[in-house]
Amino acid sequence: MTGLFAPGDVVRVAGVHPPGHRRTPFYIRGKQGVIERVCGEFANPEELGYGFDGLPKKRLYCVRFHQKDLWADYDGDAGDTVDVDVYEHWLSRCTDRVGDATGSTGVK
Amino acid sequence: MSTQHADHAHGQGREQDHDHDHIHDHATHRHPPAQPDDTSPPGRYELMILAMRDLLIEKGILTADQIRRGLEKLDAWQPSRGAEIVARAWTDPAFKRRLLADGNEAVADYGIDMGGAKLTVLENTDKVQNVVVCTLCSCYPRAVLGLPPDWYRSKNYRSRVVKEPRKVLSEFGTELADNIVVRVHDSLADLRYLVVPRRPAGTENWSKDELAGLVTRDCMVGVADPRVESKPE
Amino acid sequence: MQGPENLEPDNSQLSSAKEAGRGYHDLGGLEGGPIDTQVSQAKPWEKLAVVVGNALGAKGAKIVRTDEVRRTREEMGADLYNRLGYFEKGIESLRRLLVEKGVLNPQELERRIAERARQIEEEGR
Numbered sequence: 001m002t003g004l005f006a007p008g009d010v011v012r013v014a015g016v017h018p019p020g021h022r023r024t025p026f027y028i029r030g031k032q033g034v035i036e037r038v039c040g041e042f043a044n045p046e047e048l049g050y051g052f053d054g055l056p057k058k059r060l061y062c063v064r065f066h067q068k069d070l071w072a073d074y075d076g077d078a079g080d081t082v083d084v085d086v087y088e089h090w091l092s093r094c095t096d097r098v099g100d101a102t103g104s105t106g107v108k
Numbered sequence: 109m110s111t112q113h114a115d116h117a118h119g120q121g122r123e124q125d126h127d128h129d130h131i132h133d134h135a136t137h138r139h140p141p142a143q144p145d146d147t148s149p150p151g152r153y154e155l156m157i158l159a160m161r162d163l164l165i166e167k168g169i170l171t172a173d174q175i176r177r178g179l180e181k182l183d184a185w186q187p188s189r190g191a192e193i194v195a196r197a198w199t200d201p202a203f204k205r206r207l208l209a210d211g212n213e214a215v216a217d218y219g220i221d222m223g224g225a226k227l228t229v230l231e232n233t234d235k236v237q238n239v240v241v242c243t244l245c246s247c248y249p250r251a252v253l254g255l256p257p258d259w260y261r262s263k264n265y266r267s268r269v270v271k272e273p274r275k276v277l278s279e280f281g282t283e284l285a286d287n288i289v290v291r292v293h294d295s296l297a298d299l300r301y302l303v304v305p306r307r308p309a310g311t312e313n314w315s316k317d318e319l320a321g322l323v324t325r326d327c328m329v330g331v332a333d334p335r336v337e338s339k340p341e
Numbered sequence: 342m343q344g345p346e347n348l349e350p351d352n353s354q355l356s357s358a359k360e361a362g363r364g365y366h367d368l369g370g371l372e373g374g375p376i377d378t379q380v381s382q383a384k385p386w387e388k389l390a391v392v393v394g395n396a397l398g399a400k401g402a403k404i405v406r407t408d409e410v411r412r413t414r415e416e417m418g419a420d421l422y423n424r425l426g427y428f429e430k431g432i433e434s435l436r437r438l439l440v441e442k443g444v445l446n447p448q449e450l451e452r453r454i455a456e457r458a459r460q461i462e463e464e465g466r
Contacts, residue, residue, distance in 0.1 A: 017362025021412040023296045025243050026363040027270060027370035040226065042298050049412035060297050067271075071370070076274045079289035085297040146384075150461055152454070153429040154386040156436065159453035161393055163445060169404065170396050178392035224399060243369035245411055246427065255391065257380040261427045267373035279376045294369065 003059040004088055009035045011063060012094040013086060021049035024090045028082075032094050033065040039085055059088040185254040187325035189218060190302060193252065194328065195320040197229075198307045204231075211302065220251050225300045227252070230293065232306045232330070237284055239277070239292045239330035240301040241269045249300040253325055260329065270294060280331045303330040310336060365419035387428040394435055405438055413437040 005011060015030030023045050039062055043054030067080040074080070164170045193215060197204040207214040211227030227249060230238040242248065243266045248256035259265050269276045273290045277283075284290070293301045305327040311319060326332035383391075397405045414422075414434040425433060439445040 021408070021415060022364075023244065025294065025296065025369045026360065026367045027243075039297070039299055045297070045408045045411075048406055048408035051406075051409060054408075060299075062299075071271050074271070076272070077289050080273070080291070081289070082270050082292045082294060084294045085299055087297070146466060150386075150458065150466070151429075153390075153425070153432045154384075155454045155457045155461075156450070157386050157390045157393060157432050158457050159450055160432070160436065160439070160445065161389060162457075163450065163453060164393070164397075167444070169402050169444065170393070174396050174401060175389070175392055178396050179388060182388055182392055241369075244366055245414065255383055258427075259376050259378055259380070262377065263368055263371075264373035264376050266368040267371040268376075270369045276376060280378060 003038060003061075005035045005038075005061060005091065005093070007035050007037050010094040011035060011061075011091040013063070014090050014092070021046055024086055025084065027070060028063075028065060028084055028086070031065055031070060033063040033069075033084075036062040036064040036083060038062075042087075044087065060085055061088065061091065062086075063091070182255075185250055185252075187253050187328065188320070189220065189254075190249075190252045190325070190328045191320040191323035192316075193218065193302075194304050194323045195316045197304050198319055199316055204304070207304070215252060222249070222251050222300065225249070225298050227302060228299045229302050229304060230291075230330075231304045232333075234285075234306070235288060237277075237288050237290050237330060238301070238303045239269060239273050239290060240295060240303060241266060241292060242295050243267075243270055244296050247295050247300065249302050252300075252302055253328060257325065277331055280326060282332050303328050305330075305332075305334050308334050308336045364415055365422050366415050383428070390428050390432050390435075394431060397435075397439075404442065404444065405435070409438050410434045413441070 010032060011034070012032050013024060013028050013030060017026070017029065039060040041057035041059050044058045045054065048054040062083050063086045065082045065084065066078075067074045067076060067082060068078060070082060161170070161175065165172055165175075193207070197207050203214065203217075207229045208231060211229045212222050214229075215222070215227060230240075232238055241260070246256050246261040246266070248260060250256070265276065270292050273292050274284065277290075295301050305323065307319070308322065311322070322334040322336070324332060324334070327334050394405070394410065396402060398407065410431070411434075414430055417430070417433055417437065421433065422430065436445065436447075436450065440447050440450075
């Protein structure tokens with residue numbers, strides 16, 4: 001089974017906040033990162049959390065985010081990153097390279 | 109009244125099986141001094157887990173033996189296992205290659221079963237410091253490192269290490285050399301991360317045991333680096 | 342004249358109220374205090390909580406999944422989540438899940454909790 005993305009692809013995490021059990025943390029939603037590697041296929045935790053079998057399995061990717069893209073005031077090294085394991089259905093190919101798709105700063 | 113021994117686990121409460129598979133001969137088998145009895149009033153959740161255990165056993169869902177074996181297994185999950193693995197990775201390049209390629213396969217040499225999680229081993233280098241967190245709950249490679257420490261489970265760590273890792277590391281007394289980048293890993297799925305820290309200079313002739321003694325749990329989460337001052341005499 | 346309707350989803354019952362749509366357990370990036378690096382030994386009842394949870398899962402009775410216990414941890418509400426300790430949250434999550442699955446009766450559990458409290462008061466742990 002081939003997945004949608006390969007290492008090196010620039011992707012964006014969906015900028016949505018659905019209720020219920022999700023393993024995509026708030027701080028990366030709407031953010032842009034790069035596929036660092038493919039982690040494998042796993043049953044979907046969003047379904048497993050409610051007693052469903054979580055099948056068919058979802059492809060999981062390690063996505064690398066630059067800290068300076070996540071936090072406006074990041075003052076560490078420009079090369080500092082956060083790697084998060086993200087499921088395929090949260091990701092889309094990113095063609096634009098600037099900014100945050102949600103248009104919000106996140107803080108209300 | 110129950111006494112606690114550090115080297116094997118007892119069940120909770122008086123009616124638990126108090127069986128030993130070895131004979132207590134105090135001349136040759138020394139236990140550490142018994143802990144003073146905990147006389148503080150039990151909180152609601154201490155009472156609750158005892159009640160839950162009793163009900164689950166009565167309903168035939170669990171057995172007392174299963175719980176006893178689980179407690180023994182839990183006591184065997186200690187950071188020293190991880191330290192042994194790191195020391196071998198430092199001294200055995202072929203093992204290190206296996207460990208980095210497939211952590212589960214490599215730690216099976218030590219009888220370690222990750223229980224369905226995929227062990228991913230990260231190597232600290234001259235250029236990269238890896239740091240591990242689980243911001244959503246506190247996922248942790250328990251089979252290799254034991255239970256996660258209080259700080260790893262804390263709101264402060266889970267909130268801050270993804271956005272200001274260098275500041276958090278400095279609170280552990282860890283200062284990084286110039287031109288090292290920090291890579292934080294938020295382990296939220298089925299992967300569990302173990303960090304192989306940089307081997308300190310001047311340890312070229314050390315034994316694996318001496319090397320393992322340098323590798324603290326904090327080093328394997330990435331918030332600290334091994335220090336030669338802690339070499340055993 | 343009526344203004345535009347609010348288009349944000351209302352997950353307020355699950356949210357920490359810090360940011361709309363952020364679950365109270367979803368802490369990455371929030372403000373936090375200094376790290377207390379002191380470590381404590383897990384108490385016997387805390388270890389028991391870990392072991393009971395494991396024994397109910399894939400390697401034992403197979404009636405709970407880690408994903409389900411995480412989900413109930415995220416449903417107990419921000420107040421409990423912020424008040425309870427780590428292992429307490431684990432036990433509370435397990436209780437909710439086992440009640441949901443019909444494995445435990447909550448009133449029976451409360452009766453046993455009260456009995457155990459009386460017993461410990463009389464006899465010690």
